Amino acid sequence: MADDRFHLEFREDGVYLSASEGADYSMPSVVGFLKSKGVENYNGDAVMTFLSRKDGVPAKVAERDPEQEKEASLEVKISSDAMAAELWIEPPFGDKPWPSVDQVVEFLSAQGVVEGVDRGLVSEVLSEKKARSWTVVASGTAAIDGAEADFDYKVQFGSAKPKEEDESGRVDLKNLSSVTVVMKNQMLAEKIPATEGMDGVTVKGLVLKAKKGKDRPLPAGAGTYASEDGIHLFSLIDGNLVLKGGKLHVVPVFQVDGDVDYSVGNINFIGAVLVNGAVREGFEIVSSGDIEIRGVVEGAHLASKGSISVTGGIRGMNKAKIEADGNITVGFIDQAHVRSGQNITVTNAVLHSDLAAHGNVTVLGGQKSQIAGGKVQAGLEVLCLTLGSEMGTKTEVVVGVLAELTERKKHLLSLLAESEEKGEKIEANLSFLKKLEASGQLDENKRALMISLTKAKFQLQSQLGSAKDELRIIEEQMENSKTKGCVRVKGICYPGVTVSVRGLTYIVREKQQFCSFVYDGGEVKVKPFDY
Template identity: 40%
Template sequence: MEHKQDENVFWLKNCKVTVEGGLTAYMTLSETLLQEQNFPQLTYNGLVEYLRHNGVTFGIDMVSCQQICMNPRGYIGFKQKVATGKAPINGDNAVIDILLEDTQHVPRELEDGRVDFFDLGVVRTVHKGQILAKKKTPTEGVQGVGVNGAPIMAKPGRDYRLPQGKNTVISEDGLMLLADRDGHVSYTPRDVKIHVFDVFEVNSDIDFSVGNIDFLGNVRIRGNVLPGFRIVAAGDIEIAGNVENAVLEAGGDIIIRGGVQARGKGLIKAGGTVRARFMQGAVVESGVDVIVRDSIMHCNISAGRNIMMEAQKAVIVGGLVRAGEEVRTRTLGSPMATPTEVEVGVHPHLRNEMQELHQKMKDLQQNMDKTKKALALLDNMAGIGNQLPPDKAALRQNLTATYQHYMSEEEELMFRRSEIEAILLDTRRAKVYCLDILYGGVKLTLGQQVAYLRDTRTGPVVYGIADGELTTSVVY
């Protein structure tokens, strides 16, 4: 008992405990002990009890404390660590993973090693429902314990919002950002938002700094389209300037505020209407109308419905223009009798479809003949008893089903052919209007009727078909 009291007095008189940051405890023996000759017997339990009295109850370093007790003189005047707490582990911040390809705007390398300088990949197309970004949620962290035994709270991770912009939605679980429609995706880290646009705009010319465009929505170009470039849009295409020998393909309308100078190259193809100020050497295919203000010169134009000229001095000269119903212009041909062909009532897309139907029916008939011969061969093998090995019986069953499918397909093709033939024979709306002057050198085709104009004629005049004959009448 007396020994324990001596030890307690020793620690109280000569030892100082300090705690730093709540996680580390140090003990320092007083330098006055250098003058002492004899120390009481020091024990590990006695030192631990002293530390507890000084508020140090967790993470006590057994080895360090035992060394101090065994050789206290070696630690006089020195700061010795005697306990270490458990540091808290702070939570991880939320992580936003952007699932968009980096756009380097560099020419695309082809499979054969060549480089396509017209394709820079400026359009990043996404589809509705496509995942644009994912979020990994923040964690709460793990709390620590101080040397005094008290808990030390961990700092929870910081949450971040998904970069939701225009035409994007967040999934029900809040962990994914999805495209709300088809379109062009735009993301700039500074804006910290992902947008999906149904209109892709270019505020310059389409040149080698922009490259080709292939987009699911509408495309708007505020400059010109230079030669050799290609713009494909599922919606409309609008060009503020001129178009040279480029390729424009739209599921909707194509509007060219300037004109087209194509020199017989390139293609302008629209499911809807094509509009332009003028066209020269252009190849145009329109599902509905072609509307031009000033002139159509040496072009190859097909319109599903009408070709309309709007200006007071509008002219069609040279080349070939086809329309399903009407061609309307002020002047047709030229004083030099430039060969100019006009066809109406021809429905170019239906004639193309008819050609495709003929080819399909030809291929189908060949397949039906092969199948029929194979079935006849199997029937001969079956003989009077109509017995075949299992594999041959299964083959005959499959061939029979195939032949029935071919017959059904043939019936559908024949029905569609009859529908197209009825439309092509209906030429009541086939009209050519020439309001000012019609020059010689013009070839008119209305349905099956053809007329070659050798002399100049002044308008207004309209050509049509009545009772299967070509008619001419004056328009007042």
Template identity: 30%
Template sequence: MTQQTVLEQCLSIVLSDDKSTAYLEFSKQEESFACTPDELEKYLASQGIKYGVLREALLVFVSHPEMYVKDRYKIAEGIKPVPGTDGFIKVLVGMDDSNERRPLEAEDGKVDYKEVTRLNNVRTGQIIAERIPPVDGMVGRAVTGEEIPFRPGREARFKVGKNVVVNPDGSAMYAALDGLVTKTDGNKLNVFPVYEINGDVDYNTGNIDFVGTVVIRGNVLTGFKVKAAGDIRVVGGVEGAELEAGGSVEITGGIIGYNKGLIQAGHNVKCTFIQEGNVDAAENVLVSQSIMHSTIRAGQAVICEGTKGLIVGGSIQAGENVSARVVGNTMSTVTSIEVGVLPKLRNELSDLRKEVREQMDALDKTKKALTLLDQLAAAGQLSPDKMSMRIKLSATQKSALRLSEETKTRIFEIEKVLEDTSRARVDIHKMIYGGSRIVIGRYTKFIKDPISRISFYYHDGDITMVPFV
């Protein structure tokens, strides 16, 4: 019996499922079993083992075969395949975890504890995610010599939520509107045009800056800022905070401003009451109960016609009309109502008039200095330094005169606008008290005694009063 036959009778080869490993085991026990490494290697080849034979393992086996009578012994090892890497969706907009909000630290090391929320704002058409394709793996090699295929990586698929679009080749996802990138159930990517805060705007939320509409189900505390390209809706009240909306601001409660902060709106501001507030609306300010000791500016109208409909103290400016039930009080609190011109123009006019006064004072001083220098020149006592000063003052005077003329021209333009007060009107539904002041265009009327149910408008060069109907 040949040695090869003995090996075939006593030994057998067991392969792993993927044929990447070969094991040697005894199929028949012989106490006198012995072989050389070369004989064992030939036997392996006869059994189809062509790759990855472990030469050192052969030496160990033939030296002490009795040790492996009951065990499998690894005798050859191929190369396992490397599986491909799965594709994935790479989100290009930071997905902040609300539980990991941290105050903003400036370059100089200062920490702003009101800047803790950084929203994932996106604009229409902005790419928000891209699909990364899978990467191929590496083929393996079996101990029998053939290749072992690798498991290919799986393609990733976008989980499409609301207000997002995927390009035709499925490689990128884009925002379909301005808003906030949010993941919902199943890791769907969405863009929502509304950002909701369920609670107060305080140190927990920090300042808010959003490209859509902001809904706050709580109060906005003093010192905090909320900015929105759309509307701002507050289901609560606003203290001395800054609210800036490209659309409208609606507050179910009221505004207690403590003479701090500012409410600005590209359209309307609507609330229950305003106390010591500062409000600026491009269109209308709509208040149901009262406006007290506040500064209000509206491009069109200020309406306070609710159950109280009270305006007391402060300054109310409207481009067209102011309507209220009661203006002022029995204590003759100074209350200013101005209509007939855009508040910004009226404020600009006030600033320009102040500039003209300052310019005239400066011109007067320059003129006096030039007169003195002219007298010195006539007497032949003008030194080189004084001569240089005289030249500079002459140039300054010409420049100041030109600037003064430009300022006066602008004042004249605004005054012409002020004269167009055809739609300007103040309606008092119940009572206006002494201490109030009505300004329509360029004209002012001071109220000394209480007047009930009255309307004010401009007619024939003066402010006219007619019964309110």
């Protein structure tokens, strides 16, 4: 930047230097000013005299030298990759003019710098008279390659990490998130398309071509389907979402290759569950489909809307609770609570357990196909090889109408009566509101009430239909129990067994073989096995 304390005057006999009145200056500032003006041949003694006088009178400090009195000169330096250009300004002599911004830009263009020139920066350099230093005044634009296609996964995968703490600060380590349950037609992933990229350019105007982002197909695996535009991926079925080989698969079966323990956690799944190992004590499997356990079940809880199969058996420790709407098939049962909406089939022993099936309980097929201890209930029939034990273990067998069915029927009848009464009130209110509507007296509040009551009516009708269907099924089961209930023992029935058929009880006091216990003539009688 020019020093406005000083002024140069170019006379025929030499170069004269003067200073503003009252200005404070030193030798470095004076010499610096002279050099900035291109006066290199100054007289040192004359400068010292000027410094000592400080009277404001112009002092001759140099002779005129036509060879030094030149216009400003420009130089440009372009980087090897042509992505930057630097400007060097050799200042003009004395009061000769500095170049304009347009003149600098024109010079740069003549030297091949045609892109990325920062006119604002050039103007700043000129206004500050910044000379004899390299300044970057032009920059190229690098090419930006397009981004590769990516995917936004809409489902959080099970991570086998414990859930958050409860209010007391405890974490249930059994409740892991190892199962990723998805529903039919649920969105699994959204494709983020590849981008084209942006071309760059050098300061010389050479275009730098950008690479187009690589496209990637949706990670569609088994049990999935893509939208027509190829952007969204959906689940084709209800199931477990797994990522395998870079693709998303929805499988209808959740498979555990080892045991259900702390490494897996509790399982709550909407499809079938297959466990190739055991289910350890305290863990839980809840499924809307079938459950198959190829090992043993310890003191665990299994609940299925379908059927349950346990190859190894149930070692319940008086903690196991097994429930299925369908059939239950087990190797053995020891100290467990088992409930089936259809049949229970056991190959070997049932010991000290509580079993109930709406259909049959069958304990056959093994050398130890025995029911001993506890209570076994069946809506239709109990069939076993051995009933009771030589030790006289207290064992109770009940066939006929299950107590839970009786309670459920009672509840449904009460629900139906209550719902019908509620339905009558809704119909009466709707009838009144429709009359108001017909006469043009229905305001907005009453119209909203009428819409609400209409919805309630349809919901109630749906509930009534479901309850009536369930009641019909229960009544059919109860009727079958009245005509078909019996207990059959293919081998030995030991004393200590109590048999109840259709509400009547028979106490076994002597060992029986190849026998049946049936309702006959108002009492329970012992008949041959194949009666």
